[in-house]
Amino acid sequence: MYKIRKDIVHRDDVSLLVRSFYAKVRRHETLGPIFNGKIEDWDSHLERLTDFWEMVILNSGPGAGKFNPVPVHKEVDRFTQNSITQAHFGNWLELWFSTLDTYFYGTNTDFAKEHARRMAHILFFRIMEGRGAKV
Numbered sequence: 001m002y003k004i005r006k007d008i009v010h011r012d013d014v015s016l017l018v019r020s021f022y023a024k025v026r027r028h029e030t031l032g033p034i035f036n037g038k039i040e041d042w043d044s045h046l047e048r049l050t051d052f053w054e055m056v057i058l059n060s061g062p063g064a065g066k067f068n069p070v071p072v073h074k075e076v077d078r079f080t081q082n083s084i085t086q087a088h089f090g091n092w093l094e095l096w097f098s099t100l101d102t103y104f105y106g107t108n109t110d111f112a113k114e115h116a117r118r119m120a121h122i123l124f125f126r127i128m129e130g131r132g133a134k135v
């Protein structure tokens, strides 16, 4: 079957992206156990992450002011006994890019990649900084 890829332009597109991405994350050898261990209510997590990426990619939706990902990931790092590494972020980005490339193509798609890459740097740096600062 031939499927024409398009850009991310509606919340429905973001929802497809988020759901397909987390389906891969949950099956991933090293990411899966962390996400499945920490997240109890997947339906609301997926809605929340759709809000996040709709806000970032499309600048719309109910996400504005609702997110502060740095403390959330410091807490995830504590949950894993400080075992988050750069490899986790590398794997996360690989799954994000491959999901985007499966379904989408275009300016917003490129921005979704670039923004995640930037966030990965910041989140990893702040996790490491947090360990040193004994938060």
Ligand code: HEM
Pocket (backbone or CB within 6 Å): 055, 056, 057, 059, 069, 070, 115, 118, 119, 122, 123
């Ligand atoms: C933890 C790190 C980050 C978080 C939580 C974050 C969060 C957000 C959010 C919530 C938005 C949508 C808000 C809006 O459009 O007004 C956004 C958009 C954007 N972000 Fe980030 N961001 C992060 C890192 C970065 C970095 C490091 C850069 C660039 C060096 C960047 C560049 C942008 C750009 C260019 C937009 C689009 C603005 C627009 O077109 O309206 N972000 N980000």
Ligand code: HEM
Pocket (backbone or CB within 6 Å): 031, 034, 035, 038, 039, 048, 049, 052, 066, 067, 068, 069, 072, 073, 076, 084, 088, 089, 092, 116, 117, 119, 120, 121, 123
């Ligand atoms: C650039 C890479 C990443 C981005 C953009 C990202 C983004 C996010 C966002 C926006 C949330 C929701 C925060 C909230 O509910 O307020 C979240 C939650 C979460 N992230 Fe990430 N994340 C990234 C990498 C990772 C990695 C590498 C891991 C694990 C190794 C991870 C584990 C989690 C978990 C377990 C949650 C759920 C926390 C909870 O609800 O208790 N994330 N992430």
